[in-house]
Amino acid sequence: MRVMVAIGGNAVLRRGQPPDVAVQTNNIHTAVRTLARLALEHELVITHGNGPQVGLLASQGAPGHRAPYPLDTLGAQTQGMIGYWMQQALQNALPGRQVIAMVTQTLVSAVDPAFGDPAKFVGPVYEREEAGKLAAEHGWTVKQDGAQWRRVVPSPAPRRVVETRLIHRLVREGVVVVCAGGGGIPVVRDERGRLSGVEAVVDKDLTSSMLAESLECDTFLILTDVPRVLRGFGTPHQKEITYTTPHELRAMEFPAGSMGPKVEAVCRFVETTGDMAAIGRLDQAERILHGAAGTIVTPNGRWPLTSTL
Ligand SMILES: Nc1ncnc2c1ncn2[C@@H]1O[C@H](COP(=O)(O)OP(=O)(O)O)[C@@H](O)[C@H]1O
Numbered sequence: 001m002r003v004m005v006a007i008g009g010n011a012v013l014r015r016g017q018p019p020d021v022a023v024q025t026n027n028i029h030t031a032v033r034t035l036a037r038l039a040l041e042h043e044l045v046i047t048h049g050n051g052p053q054v055g056l057l058a059s060q061g062a063p064g065h066r067a068p069y070p071l072d073t074l075g076a077q078t079q080g081m082i083g084y085w086m087q088q089a090l091q092n093a094l095p096g097r098q099v100i101a102m103v104t105q106t107l108v109s110a111v112d113p114a115f116g117d118p119a120k121f122v123g124p125v126y127e128r129e130e131a132g133k134l135a136a137e138h139g140w141t142v143k144q145d146g147a148q149w150r151r152v153v154p155s156p157a158p159r160r161v162v163e164t165r166l167i168h169r170l171v172r173e174g175v176v177v178v179c180a181g182g183g184g185i186p187v188v189r190d191e192r193g194r195l196s197g198v199e200a201v202v203d204k205d206l207t208s209s210m211l212a213e214s215l216e217c218d219t220f221l222i223l224t225d226v227p228r229v230l231r232g233f234g235t236p237h238q239k240e241i242t243y244t245t246p247h248e249l250r251a252m253e254f255p256a257g258s259m260g261p262k263v264e265a266v267c268r269f270v271e272t273t274g275d276m277a278a279i280g281r282l283d284q285a286e287r288i289l290h291g292a293a294g295t296i297v298t299p300n301g302r303w304p305l306t307s308t309l
């Protein structure tokens with residue numbers, strides 16, 4: 001079976017943890033224990049978030065320069081950094097197996113309305129007053145994220161991973177591929193076919209869903225820090241969703257900055273392919289693949305997959 005696994009930013013850096021290398025590589029080491037077991041059984045493609053890291057780099061600026069590097073360049077930096085950590089941890093866990101972390105670009109539209117409406121949270125959370133000060137100082141847009149405030153940047157819709165064919169070739173050869181980190185480096189193509197980067201951060205769940213379909217993955221897992229999607233999240237009546245359909249999920253509301261894109265991503269994959277997708281906790285990945293944990297999404301809400309005819 002060919003499996004696409006999208007790892008949440010929480011798996012690399014949990015809220016409240018200091019963004020030290022040792023903290024993040026330790027978290028990745030834990031994640032890789034599970035991923036390596038999946039790789040022994042399946043063809044595996046891994047994507048990951050970069051929200052905390054790209055926001056932090058953007059706030060640091062380029063040494064000796066007043067302006068920070070642009071977001072496409074910072075996206076590439078985070079792919080290199082997190083990809084390197086993952087590649088090395090996977091190589092150590094899977095001796096003899098070929099593993100590669102790739103720098104990949106994601107095509108977006110230059111006229112995507114998202115450029116005029118920044119909505120993707122990046123970097124750390126701040127108290128309201130500090131966020132306001134930073135926004136004035138750096139020209140950022142900030143929005144409320146739960147009880148605190150955070151920088152937001154444009155997040156245009158992913159249209160195609162530029163390196164899709166190459167990834168496909170590697171996966172077919174049994175290589176474990178880490179790609180589309182941070183949703184991919186956002187790029188546009190001009191009328192002469194030339195690529196150039198744009199100031200944005202693409203949503204990794206939406207890119208992963210699209211890429212899973214293009215790579216003909218059988219299953220798409222989004223692994224985060226909650227065991228299941230909750231109906232009525234944060235209310236006294238919240239309830240875990242075990243087996244469901246895109247239709248049922250689309251009738252519910254989920255927060256834009258967290259569960260919303262994950263639910264949209266799994267719905268799109270299931271609607272387009274008729275295959276299974278799931279959202280659940282990283283350490284339960286194997287049980288999720290067997291339908292025994294997580295929120296399992298299939299065309300008719302049944303597991304194992306059965307004909308809808
Ligand atoms: N309906 C819901 N069910 C479960 N978790 C939810 C829901 N709505 C929002 N969340 C929040 O979404 C978080 C996971 O999203 P996010 O923080 O973006 O994850 P990641 O960084 O792993 O991609 C959970 O920790 C939870 O607090």
Ligand SMILES: NC(=O)OP(=O)(O)O
Nearest residue numbers: 009049050051182204
């Ligand atoms: N780019 C992206 O979606 O990152 P996070 O998953 O960390 O928010």
